[in-house]
Amino acid sequence: MIRLHDVAKEYTHSRVALSHVTFQVKRGEFVFLIGPSGSGKTTILKLLYMEEKPTHGDVWVSGVNASTARRKEISQLRRKLGIVFQDFRLLEDRTAEQNVAFALEVTGVSKSEIPDRVTRVLTQVGLAAKASQLPRQLSGGEQQRVAIARALVNDPHFLLADEPTGNLDERATRGVIQLLREINAAGTSVIMATHDLEIVRKADEARTIELNHGRVVFDSADAPPPETRYTPLVGQPAIGGPNEGNWPAPPSEAK
Amino acid sequence: MLSVREAWNASRRAPLLSALGVITIAFSLFAFGLFALVAVNIRHALRTVEERVEVRAFVADGTPADAVATAMADISAFPEVARVDFVSQEGALDRARKDMGEFSDVFEEAMLPASMDIHLRPGLRDPGRVRSVADRVRSYQFVDDIRYGEEWVEKLYHLRTIAAGTGLGLGIAFAAVAIIIIGATIRVSVLARAREIAIMRLVGATDGFIRAPFLIDGFVKGIIGGLLALLLTWVAYRTVDLKFFKLVFFDPRFVVIGILCGALIGVLGSATSVWSHLRRI
Numbered sequence: 001m002i003r004l005h006d007v008a009k010e011y012t013h014s015r016v017a018l019s020h021v022t023f024q025v026k027r028g029e030f031v032f033l034i035g036p037s038g039s040g041k042t043t044i045l046k047l048l049y050m051e052e053k054p055t056h057g058d059v060w061v062s063g064v065n066a067s068t069a070r071r072k073e074i075s076q077l078r079r080k081l082g083i084v085f086q087d088f089r090l091l092e093d094r095t096a097e098q099n100v101a102f103a104l105e106v107t108g109v110s111k112s113e114i115p116d117r118v119t120r121v122l123t124q125v126g127l128a129a130k131a132s133q134l135p136r137q138l139s140g141g142e143q144q145r146v147a148i149a150r151a152l153v154n155d156p157h158f159l160l161a162d163e164p165t166g167n168l169d170e171r172a173t174r175g176v177i178q179l180l181r182e183i184n185a186a187g188t189s190v191i192m193a194t195h196d197l198e199i200v201r202k203a204d205e206a207r208t209i210e211l212n213h214g215r216v217v218f219d220s221a222d223a224p225p226p227e228t229r230y231t232p233l234v235g236q237p238a239i240g241g242p243n244e245g246n247w248p249a250p251p252s253e254a255k
Numbered sequence: 256m257l258s259v260r261e262a263w264n265a266s267r268r269a270p271l272l273s274a275l276g277v278i279t280i281a282f283s284l285f286a287f288g289l290f291a292l293v294a295v296n297i298r299h300a301l302r303t304v305e306e307r308v309e310v311r312a313f314v315a316d317g318t319p320a321d322a323v324a325t326a327m328a329d330i331s332a333f334p335e336v337a338r339v340d341f342v343s344q345e346g347a348l349d350r351a352r353k354d355m356g357e358f359s360d361v362f363e364e365a366m367l368p369a370s371m372d373i374h375l376r377p378g379l380r381d382p383g384r385v386r387s388v389a390d391r392v393r394s395y396q397f398v399d400d401i402r403y404g405e406e407w408v409e410k411l412y413h414l415r416t417i418a419a420g421t422g423l424g425l426g427i428a429f430a431a432v433a434i435i436i437i438g439a440t441i442r443v444s445v446l447a448r449a450r451e452i453a454i455m456r457l458v459g460a461t462d463g464f465i466r467a468p469f470l471i472d473g474f475v476k477g478i479i480g481g482l483l484a485l486l487l488t489w490v491a492y493r494t495v496d497l498k499f500f501k502l503v504f505f506d507p508r509f510v511v512i513g514i515l516c517g518a519l520i521g522v523l524g525s526a527t528s529v530w531s532h533l534r535r536i
Binding site for chain 1: 456
């Protein structure tokens with residue numbers, strides 16, 4: 001279970017990344033975090049995997065409070081989370097299977113257990129045949145699958161994905177989204193930050209939380225009145241309206 | 256075991272960086288080693304001079320031999336005293352002749368008084384103690400005069416204090432520079448693996464787990480750097496010893512301590528570099 005209550009995050013007094021953010025995510029949900037650049041999507045994910053602490057409010061992830069968690073608790077928590085990034089973050093000098101095995105080795109899984117688990121998860125993401133290839137020998141979509149395999153290999157409760165399709169072409173994007181949906185169908189909650197509304201539109205049944213200027217402006221779980229979905233500059237809903245995807249610029253860029 | 260493998264793999268993946276690390280440690284310790292060699296030799300030279308510090312008590316003519324023997328037994332029991340030698344008139348003459356070389360014939364027989372030569376223990380030869388021994392010996396009635404080169408002892412002791420103080424100060428400075436350079440070298444290798452460390456943290460590795468390979472790496476580099484520094488210092492010692500003047504080398508205990516210091520510096524440098532890096536991620 002993930003719970004954010006009245007969360008604010010300020011980097012400096014003039015730079016407020018999040019304010020008054022409240023929502024919960026239950027096990028098994030698929031949630032899209034959407035919003036323009038600088039709206040706070042990545043900050044929310046950082047709070048969830050506890051790279052950042054909230055300035056105000058509470059962030060609870062699987063029973064761990066981000067404000068009071070010690071470094072060791074954070075390490076233990078991250079073993080229950082899978083984290084995927086736009087830039088894959090693979091180790092370039094290790095093969096696909098070594099990258100996946102790395103996540104098990106550094107968490108102290110016994111050596112005899114590792115090969116089976118790596119093979120299973122690489123098969124799950126459709127890369128069993130390319131297990132011995134280095135990242136540079138793989139396409140972007142394949143590299144992201146390796147990253148997803150690494151995130152999955154510890155059987156996480158939650159998979160956090162920060163713009164996982166940001167560097168991929170349309171075909172690879174479809175493949176990665178399909179993979180994330182399968183992972184979700186198998187019981188893992190998925191929270192995916194994206195600014196690609198096309199992806200969100202095609203996933204009708206997923207929950208969508210829209211952020212703007214660090215605030216939640218729409219949460220499909222709350223079924224809010226339509227006007228709350230209007231963005232301040234274009235005056236149209238971000239999803240499903242004529243200005244779909246046309247978010248206002250963040251405050252620093254707005255003229 | 257995994258930490259050892261990780262440390263080895265990291266060194267293998269970046270051989271140039273590892274070699275640079277070892278060489279930096281070696282040269283920092285070599286600079287320290289050269290300084291230590293100079294310090295050890297100055298200390299050795301001073302100790303040799305110091306061994307000549309003695310109190311000479313001249314015995315009046317006609318003093319009964321048993322009175323002198325009793326006094327010598329008493330004086331030998333002083334805590335500062337290592338040894339007391341009796342030099343007869345003839346012995347004094349021989350010594351003077353030997354010292355004077357070509358002017359040896361200026362001395363006539365029985366011209367010089369007999370004496371008790373009192374040698375002090377190492378570490379108990381400071382001016383205060385020498386004076387105190389001299390004062391006590393002077394209280395024997397048959398002692399005519401006493402000589403211990405008061406000014407000379409004070410100068411020597413002063414020189415020793417300056418040498419020790421300078422040595423300690425420079426030694427600390429050299430060691431500090433070595434630690435800073437080694438810390439910076441290890442910091443470079445930590446930064447070179449920053450991506451790997453960040454991924455380790457993301458997948459749930461504990462700080463201890465991340466730190467271990469770096470500590471092993473620092474330890475091994477420290478030992479290898481220490482051995483290389485020892486070799487370089489030995490070559491420098493042999494060169495000076497053979498071509499210029501006689502030197503003494505470190506005693507084996509000092510060598511072992513030096514290498515262990517290299518390892519310790521490696522481990523401390525690694526620990527602080529990784530610690531400060533981990534604090535930021």
